[in-house]
Amino acid sequence: MAAPCVSCGRALSARLSLTVRASLARRPGHWKPSAVDWQMGAGSQRAIAYLFPSGLFEKRARPIMKHPDQIFPKQRGTPGPEMTGYVVWPRQARCHAIQWGKDGRPFHFLFYTGKPSYYSLMHEGYGKVLQLEKHKGPLPVKTQHSRDLIGSRWLIKEELEEMLVENLSDQDYMQFIRLLEKLSTLQCGPAEEEFVQRFRRGVAIQSKKQLIEPVQYDERGMAFSTSEGRRKSATAKAVVYEHGSGEISVNGMGYLHYFPVLQDREQLMFPFHFLDRLGKHDVTCTVCGGGRSAQAGAIRLAVAKALCSFITEDEVEWMRQAGLLTSDPRVRERKKPGQEGARRKFTWKKR
């Protein structure tokens, strides 16, 4: 708006606050219309909306109730047909339905231990161990069953607690895992196998997560693949050609010129040296940021990732295990106040 309104801006806000109070109090006698009101349009209505009490009609201010599952969590207990009532004590972490019948007799024979599901599981497991020892002997057998255990892990304590709907201690959990290990070392039939497998969860195989770049073709029909790599604050982009004579050009320069130090050149060579393909690929890369060694590390990572498109899956897995495909997470540690550097403290003076 024009300059004249700047001076009455303060008056406007003063008037507005008065207006708000007046409208809330609903006492029309106190409100005197003035020239200011003519200036109130739709835009200014929106501008002063923050002065009005929200929460009455605002959608975001409506009361939200928790989902019933959060207030009454999963129940333990298999009530029989003569169950008296559904009683829950929400203040406990794990709530239970009534676990005894109309005559008061509990359903589970280990009810008085306090952790019936867990102890009945231990009882069952130990029973199986005794049975197997009776038939076959207590010593562990050369297992072909170890194959079934590869690629899976035991349940963690939280998962077991959730399964049994009971609170367990660490010692309970350890005892349980020990029992299952003992059971798995003995030669067992299909029933015992199924019992053990109930407590195994599959582990995602790391190598499958490796992203392999697709192979591209340039205008001359040469196969190549591109990839990026980072180390400290250096970023590198590498283009690796499938067939070549082992030439590496960095930022337009030859690698011998760009990296006079042997250590950096070794870093560049390492992926090829690892796969025995030293003179078979051509590399063109660009790198910026970081220092000498960081740039070398960034190029190494980029080259290794790009090479994945030309090699077998087993070789990719070997590279991953060698650490060629993992980006180095180390960055410069910040300096802390009260110290000279990140770790170095000021010289301690006795007096």
Place this chain on the structure above:
Amino acid sequence: MAPARTALPRLLCAGVRSARRWPGFLRKATPGPAGPSGRMLTGAPNPARSEPQDDHDLQRKILDLPLKHSDFFNVKELFSVKSLFEARVHLGHKAGCRHRFMEPYIFGSRLDQDIIDLEQTASHLQLALNFTAHVAYRKGIILFVSRNRQFMHLIENTAQNCGEYAHTRYFKGGLLTNAQLLFGPEVRLPDLIIFLHTLNNVFEPHVAVRDAAKMNIPTVGIVDTNCNPCLITYPIPGNDDSPPAVHLYCRLFCTTINRAKEKRRQMEILYQLPSVKRAEDSGTRRSS
């Protein structure tokens, strides 16, 4: 030697408190199934008005009849002194481990090992089994307690076979004394606790012995020569470490309890309780 016979009825009445506490389910108000003519299927007319009183009388008869006999369930035939001897029940610990209060039950010692008097054991065992049978007959909750890892599995299996309860694991403090908090406000505590091993893994008396005495729960316990028989209602002096002995005890308790439950079922059928008849008829209807 044997505890006073006068104490027996008073102790047996300990199981009756369960009957007093839940009188509702003992009294069945609804009449049994009637034929098309309005008469009961057995043929006798059904007196509708005095039904609840008859029911109550029948219940009283069922519960009072066993108390009139000294050995209603004939537990004496389940064992003999010879069978106890063959199960090595008479072998105690070394004289150095002997507990002062076990001296009345010890026959003597041979080569520094205490020998338990099997005559006393037999009489104690008969009393204890009789009491267990009465408790099981009156549908009491029986809890087997032990802390010996060697026989843990066996005892849990025994409890499962009888349809009773077992606790052979770490005994949480306040399980009996603070049960309202641990389990819920309307939990029913055991009516009898049977200790197959009175000591825990550190050779101290099991906490449940003291807690059961606090909560007025009668206990039956196998006491070895190094155990304290004081707080146990029906102590049974005997060996608790040899496998044959413990197997024998488990078999005896299992047989007694099953026998008592079977007897109860038979008595209910014999006196033709309306509730049982209804259950029977619905059972036959379901099976047919």
